[in-house]
Amino acid sequence: xxxxxxxxxxxxxxxxxxLTYLIFKARSFGRRTAYSTPQxxxxxxxxxxxxxxxxxxxxxxxxxxxxxxxxxxxxxxGIFAGFGVLxxxxxxxxxxxxxxxALRLCLALGLISGLGLLLKRLLGPHGRRLSxxxxxxxxxxxxxxxxxxxVTLSKPEVTFFFLAYSIFLLIYIPAGKxxxxxxxxxxxxxxxxxxxxxxxxxxxxxxx
Numbered sequence: 001x002x003x004x005x006x007x008x009x010x011x012x013x014x015x016x017x018x019l020t021y022l023i024f025k026a027r028s029f030g031r032r033t034a035y036s037t038p039q040x041x042x043x044x045x046x047x048x049x050x051x052x053x054x055x056x057x058x059x060x061x062x063x064x065x066x067x068x069x070x071x072x073x074x075x076x077x078g079i080f081a082g083f084g085v086l087x088x089x090x091x092x093x094x095x096x097x098x099x100x101x102a103l104r105l106c107l108a109l110g111l112i113s114g115l116g117l118l119l120k121r122l123l124g125p126h127g128r129r130l131s132x133x134x135x136x137x138x139x140x141x142x143x144x145x146x147x148x149x150x151v152t153l154s155k156p157e158v159t160f161f162f163l164a165y166s167i168f169l170l171i172y173i174p175a176g177k178x179x180x181x182x183x184x185x186x187x188x189x190x191x192x193x194x195x196x197x198x199x200x201x202x203x204x205x206x207x208x
Contacts, residue, residue, distance in 0.1 A: 004163045005090045011170035018174035019182040026186070038197045045196015048203070049188045058203065068120065071113040078110010079142060082149035086166050089152065089159055100153055107150040114143045138177040145169050 056062035062069040081103045088095050095103065118139045121127040148162040173179060195201040 011167045015170045040199030042193045042196040045201035046192035048201045049192030074109045074113040081106035085149040111146045
């Protein structure tokens, strides 16, 4: 188990280093020079993009599909809970009963949401046509991770499988769609800087 735990740690370090490299590689393409006079504040644009701008009522795609938005939120909460269980397993920390129940609830809701989003992608005509194999694979890989974390809370004897599977997932993250966990925030940063400078962000209510 000690060797396995170190393998998980090294896989996690590899994932972080690889994702950081991909971000810097994206930055190496450079940015186009803006010649127009700034009309607004880039910093205010970034604050909006990473704050209020992520609320569902500020995004048409989320506002019109509120159940999908909520499902995505619960899915990601379940993922974070899974990594919490993973960290506890690596450190051999006993999770307090109350926190264990909270993690179990988050994992269960996350798993249900993940499977629901997978079914929506499979059964929805538009989502299915626009999806690549990695879109389905990433969802399935993460669903198994959440399920393994959920089972581990009740049956510690499956911890070995959970740790071993986590190695696979951590190595896969930089290579597949899950790398959006880094690129999402990077893209929101660029989005805020650009549209903040043009005074499009923060969005102001329309006067009638």
